[in-house]
Amino acid sequence: MKLPTVEDTRALGSKLAQRLRAGDLILLIGPLGAGKTALTQGIGAGLGVKAAVTSPTFVISRVHRDGRLPLVHVDAYRVGGRLELDDLDLDASVEDSVTVVEWGEGIAEQLSDSYLEVHLDRLDDETRVARLVGVGGDWAERVASL
Secondary structure, three states: OEEOOHHHHHHHHHHHHOOOOOOOEEEEEOOOOOOHHHHHHHHHHHHOOOOOOOOOOOOOEEEEOOOOOOEEEEEOOOOOOHHHHHHOOOHHHHOOOEEEEEOOOOOOHHHOOOEEEEEEEEOOOOOEEEEEEEEOOOHHHHHOOO
């Protein structure tokens, strides 16, 4: 699906949030500037998170507990692999939270038997393109209407 503006990317995140429940894992896949943090901001807004959702690049992980569900936002860009991700002890919070992992492809899939991959890319202008791929569980049904 095409997302002509950053606000459209946030709106997709907000719509997605309405379908999320505790234990959901979302992997955001795409190059720098593709809209991963903007999508997560929309998810946060859709969950009712009051605090600003910003990129956790330098702190690796942020937890927002003030929404309908806790939102765990991880930036795995600087994580050196599965062992370093394990050191964050995310599996302790996955069952009770919505966990969104930027740059998690290839290292975060082990956190859950089912997860949603959101592939984001940016065209030459500000337009982003999103493709949602459910892995396991009932993701296909939950995101079909987006």
